[in-house]
Amino acid sequence: MTSTTPLLEVSGLTMRFGGLLAVDGVALNVFPQQIVSMIGPNGAGKTTVFNCLTGFYKPSDGKIIFRGEEIQGLPGFKVARKGMIRTFQHVRLFKEMTVLENLLIAQHQSMNTNMLAGLFKTPSYRRSEKEAMDRAAYWLERVDLKEFANRKANTLAYGQQRRLEIARCMVTQPSLLMLDEPAAGLNPRETEDLKVLIAELRQNHDLTILLIEHDMKLVMSISDHIVVINQGCPLAQGTPEQVRQNPDVIKAYLGET
Amino acid sequence: MMIQNLKPAVISAVVVVVLTGLLMGVRLEQLGTGLTVTGAGPDVYWKIAAAAAFMFFFNLFRDHLSALWKALPGMPKTPTTLSDAAEKPLVRRLFWCFLIAAALIWPFMANRGGTDLATLVLIYIMLGLGLNIVVGLAGLLDLGYVGFYAVGAYSYALLAMYFGVGFWTGLIAAGCMAALFGFLLGFPVLRLRGDYLAIVTLGFGEIIRILLNNMTWLTNGPNGIGGIPKPTLFGLEFSRRASEGMQSFHDFVGISYDSSHRVIFLYLLALLLVLITLFVINRLLRMPIGRAWEALREDEIACRSLGINPTAIKLNAFTIGATFAGFAGCFFAARQGFISPESFTFIESAIILAIVVLGGMGSQVGVILAAIIMTVLPEMAREFNEYRMLLFGLMMVLMMIWRPQGLLPMKRPHMELRT
Amino acid sequence: MPESLFYFIQQLLNGLTVGSTYALIAIGYTMVYGIIGMINFAHGEVYMIGSYIAFTAIAALALFGIEFLPLLIIGAFIVSMIVTSAYGYSIERVAYRPLRGGNRLIPLISAIGMSIFLQNLVRLAQGSRDIAMPTLITGGVSIGPEDAFNANLSYMQMIIFAVTLITMTLLTLFITRSRMGRACRACAEDLKMTNLLGINTNGIIALTFVIGAALAAVAGVLLGMYYGVINPYIGFMAGLKAFTAAVLGGIGSIPGAVLGGLLLGVTEAMTAGYFSSEYKDVVAFSLLILVLLFRPSGILGRPEVEKV
Numbered sequence: 004m005t006s007t008t009p010l011l012e013v014s015g016l017t018m019r020f021g022g023l024l025a026v027d028g029v030a031l032n033v034f035p036q037q038i039v040s041m042i043g044p045n046g047a048g049k050t051t052v053f054n055c056l057t058g059f060y061k062p063s064d065g066k067i068i069f070r071g072e073e074i075q076g077l078p079g080f081k082v083a084r085k086g087m088i089r090t091f092q093h094v095r096l097f098k099e100m101t102v103l104e105n106l107l108i109a110q111h112q113s114m115n116t117n118m119l120a121g122l123f124k125t126p127s128y129r130r131s132e133k134e135a136m137d138r139a140a141y142w143l144e145r146v147d148l149k150e151f152a153n154r155k156a157n158t159l160a161y162g163q164q165r166r167l168e169i170a171r172c173m174v175t176q177p178s179l180l181m182l183d184e185p186a187a188g189l190n191p192r193e194t195e196d197l198k199v200l201i202a203e204l205r206q207n208h209d210l211t212i213l214l215i216e217h218d219m220k221l222v223m224s225i226s227d228h229i230v231v232i233n234q235g236c237p238l239a240q241g242t243p244e245q246v247r248q249n250p251d252v253i254k255a256y257l258g259e260t
Numbered sequence: 261m262m263i264q265n266l267k268p269a270v271i272s273a274v275v276v277v278v279l280t281g282l283l284m285g286v287r288l289e290q291l292g293t294g295l296t297v298t299g300a301g302p303d304v305y306w307k308i309a310a311a312a313a314f315m316f317f318f319n320l321f322r323d324h325l326s327a328l329w330k331a332l333p334g335m336p337k338t339p340t341t342l343s344d345a346a347e348k349p350l351v352r353r354l355f356w357c358f359l360i361a362a363a364l365i366w367p368f369m370a371n372r373g374g375t376d377l378a379t380l381v382l383i384y385i386m387l388g389l390g391l392n393i394v395v396g397l398a399g400l401l402d403l404g405y406v407g408f409y410a411v412g413a414y415s416y417a418l419l420a421m422y423f424g425v426g427f428w429t430g431l432i433a434a435g436c437m438a439a440l441f442g443f444l445l446g447f448p449v450l451r452l453r454g455d456y457l458a459i460v461t462l463g464f465g466e467i468i469r470i471l472l473n474n475m476t477w478l479t480n481g482p483n484g485i486g487g488i489p490k491p492t493l494f495g496l497e498f499s500r501r502a503s504e505g506m507q508s509f510h511d512f513v514g515i516s517y518d519s520s521h522r523v524i525f526l527y528l529l530a531l532l533l534v535l536i537t538l539f540v541i542n543r544l545l546r547m548p549i550g551r552a553w554e555a556l557r558e559d560e561i562a563c564r565s566l567g568i569n570p571t572a573i574k575l576n577a578f579t580i581g582a583t584f585a586g587f588a589g590c591f592f593a594a595r596q597g598f599i600s601p602e603s604f605t606f607i608e609s610a611i612i613l614a615i616v617v618l619g620g621m622g623s624q625v626g627v628i629l630a631a632i633i634m635t636v637l638p639e640m641a642r643e644f645n646e647y648r649m650l651l652f653g654l655m656m657v658l659m660m661i662w663r664p665q666g667l668l669p670m671k672r673p674h675m676e677l678r679t
Numbered sequence: 680m681p682e683s684l685f686y687f688i689q690q691l692l693n694g695l696t697v698g699s700t701y702a703l704i705a706i707g708y709t710m711v712y713g714i715i716g717m718i719n720f721a722h723g724e725v726y727m728i729g730s731y732i733a734f735t736a737i738a739a740l741a742l743f744g745i746e747f748l749p750l751l752i753i754g755a756f757i758v759s760m761i762v763t764s765a766y767g768y769s770i771e772r773v774a775y776r777p778l779r780g781g782n783r784l785i786p787l788i789s790a791i792g793m794s795i796f797l798q799n800l801v802r803l804a805q806g807s808r809d810i811a812m813p814t815l816i817t818g819g820v821s822i823g824p825e826d827a828f829n830a831n832l833s834y835m836q837m838i839i840f841a842v843t844l845i846t847m848t849l850l851t852l853f854i855t856r857s858r859m860g861r862a863c864r865a866c867a868e869d870l871k872m873t874n875l876l877g878i879n880t881n882g883i884i885a886l887t888f889v890i891g892a893a894l895a896a897v898a899g900v901l902l903g904m905y906y907g908v909i910n911p912y913i914g915f916m917a918g919l920k921a922f923t924a925a926v927l928g929g930i931g932s933i934p935g936a937v938l939g940g941l942l943l944g945v946t947e948a949m950t951a952g953y954f955s956s957e958y959k960d961v962v963a964f965s966l967l968i969l970v971l972l973f974r975p976s977g978i979l980g981r982p983e984v985e986k987v
Contacts, residue, residue: 649795
């Protein structure tokens with residue numbers, strides 16, 4: 004399943020906030036169609052790594068190579084346009100807009116945004132509008148939200164909002180999906196559904212997934228590769244089995260015994 | 261309950277006296293080269309006393325009052341059937357048709373003054389609609405909007421003065437110039453946070469006015485530019501005697517000259533410009549860009565994570581808004597025939613902003629309604645004029661407290677998925 | 680050669696004089712911004728009202744036969760600070776407190792409304808014409824040769840420097856040493872948390888508006904006496920300038936406001952002295968735009984880290 008060139012290659016990633024070293028020399032490789040998890044205790048700097056990768060923070064040092072291109076220091080929207088799309092730890096939907104419109108916004112970049120075309124409703128404009136609607140409808144079907152398409156996003160239940168956020172990422176047709184604690188706040192049943200969804204996305208949509216997660220059962224069962232971070236530093240990485248048996252990881256999680 | 265309210269009640273009464281006592285109760289008078297003070301007269305003292313007493317009793321009985329307020333039946337809401345009906349596209353269309361028809365008939369029903377006033381209202385509607393794109397839709401507080409209005413007006417006036425450019429070419433040029441200024445200013449400043457943007461645009465508006473005032477060699481400074489040519493209809497002039505090589509309207513149609521023709525023509529022209537503005541904004545709202553504006557107001561970070569460039573989207577709104585101000589400015593210059601930096605002070609920006617705020621940010625019917633209220637009211641009650649700006653200010657504060665969404669809050673047309 | 684040197688010194692002195700009053704007004708913006716993250720748009724009008732009250736107080740005291748100069752000036756300061764404090768407090772209560780916690784544009788618009796309201800209130804009560812006061816403090820010391828062109832440091836300028844310095848010192852002591860000052864700093868750090876710890880944050884917010892207003896009054900008294908002429912419209916420009924100063928120095932930082940004020944004052948005086956006084960406002964605003972472009976956090980401000 005793994006090919007030789009990684010899709011995402013991170014080396015020596017460092018992030019300083021004033022005197023605080025939040026991330027220190029993190030390195031990781033994500034190969035196409037892999038599911039890679041990043042784990043670590045609270046405050047280990049996992050979300051900061053995410054923010055650096057997706058261009059929300061400008062890393063102080065280090066290299067990020069995505070599909071053979073250096074992307075460190077690029078603004079977030081440019082990183083996103085290269086096909087690296089993320090979700091947030093706390094769901095960030097456009098709450099006052101409908102479910103459907105959330106998905107249309109995500110396609111802004113691929114839609115025909117020519118002013119004049121839009122003013123006069125040219126055929127090419129109509130076509131791009133229809134394509135966007137169709138794609139949105141497809142993904143709503145996939146995440147089981149089609150019946151809610153015309154409801155405001157903030158009227159959805161929490162689990163549904165999480166699914167909508169994933170669908171919103173998928174309509175942009177990303178090559179790397181980054182999920183920040185996707186199972187947080189979900190019940191066991193929903194977590195199980197999420198697991199199925201993630202596996203399916205990788206299988207059928209040529210998708211690579213990088214996720215942060217605290218639910219060890221989920222992480223161990225779906226990951227191909229796990230990266231452990233502690234206090235901003237890389238602690239260990241390897242297959243779920245290797246990580247599970249690593250004494251450093253056990254120490255970091257259970258404390259000095 | 262009243263005892264514990266006694267202290268705040270006394271304090272508020274004292275505060276009122278401190279606020280007004282010296283500032284309003286005493287008048288500064290110039291006495292030769294010296295300065296002296298005189299009392300403002302018993303009526304002012306009575307007013308101050310009344311205000312203090314009002315605050316005292318208001319705070320004393322505020323618990324009772326709020327209980328009373330709650331006991332009152334709620335604000336009369338629009339009946340649901342009515343608001344449902346307003347949702348229906350057919351009803352909306354009928355409403356707009358009716359409105360446009362009424363606007364078309366108006367100049368033939370009203371007298372010359374009425375038509376003139378209506379033209380002024382239309383200019384403010386156009387400005388309000390333009391600023392509404394920036395403030396209401398894109399959520400960017402632009403306090404220097406009048407700067408773009410000035411750019412539009414002066415573009416046409418200068419082109420006409422130096423190169424003899426006609427109205428229609430001037431209109432395009434004014435729109436382009438204002439758009440260019442909007443783009444150039446927006447490019448650096450739109451990355452800033454909302455309140456910084458407000459101040460920078462305010463500074464920009466002032467810079468434009470100061471430059472117009474001081475670049476005397478180009479703009480004639482405070483004396484302004486006069487003799488700006490009036491608009492023509494396909495080359496037909498609306499004057500008693502056509503200038504050389506031109507034909508006048510009344511000759512062409514074969515009727516006798518009447519100066520009200522021009523007034524009506526100007527009115528209809530303004531109406532046309534407003535309708536174009538309305539059409540463009542309505543289309544924009546249904547386009548991806550309109551959605552992106554709303555999304556950006558809601559969550560900029562989420563927008564960026566989806567590959568949307570916030571600066572580009574904001575710049576779009578800023579430039580489009582500036583363009584409409586440019587058109588309005590050009591029309592204003594042509595209608596007045598004379599412009600000077602006087603017409604483009606911050607107060608003008610504040611009035612346009614007040615129209616947007618009063619109408620309901622983002623709402624087009626609201627802007628139209630507010631522009632009518634703001635322009636016609638001061639005309640109706642001339643003696644009111646003295647207090648006009650005072651009431652403007654008061655209204656802005658009270659609107660924000662009582663109904664920040666405005667008289668007629670916006671509802672953006674949402675796309676629906678048919679299943 | 681020395682002539683141009685003394686000309687330069689003169690411009691520098693004039694710039695520092697105006698700059699220190701900008702700094703006093705700018706502190707009001709910076710303190711309010713530091714705590715609630717909003718611009719008090721009506722702050723310039725408070726300064727204007729401060730000038731009016733000072734003129735009224737001086738004229739009234741003179742009417743009662745008090746001619747002793749220090750007493751007149753101190754009286755003007757006290758009365759003016761009391762009245763503007765009431766204005767600062769009322770502005771917070773009316774235009775900010777009911778609107779806290781919503782869309783940030785809403786309190787800004789209500790403050791613009793407040794600013795227009797206050798300006799016109801003064802216009803209606805006192806008339807829109809200029810009001811001039813005879814110079815109370817005359818004379819000064821000259822720097823440079825007695826018989827040739829020299830720079831002049833007037834006593835009024837000295838008073839402005841001294842009062843500014845004293846006020847700043849008192850404010851710094853208050854912020855760093857007193858219990859209230861500590862509460863202010865805590866509010867600037869985290870308003871919600873401070874509230875949870877049992878501190879009356881509403882009171883602290885009101886206090887910052889009051890302190891800012893009192894400082895604006897100090898500036899109003901000083902500048903009013905320095906220029907000798909006031910009208911209801913001076914607040915708008917002064918507010919804009921002081922805001923520029925606050926941003927220049929780094930909004931939220933008190934030393935930044937002082938630095939920004941002085942810098943802006945000197946820039947303006949130099950523009951007026953060497954170029955043209957008509958363009959000094961243009962230069963000031965261009966400076967604002969440039970600073971926001973290249974260093975949005977200002978000279979001494981901390982760059983903000985966005986919370987994702």
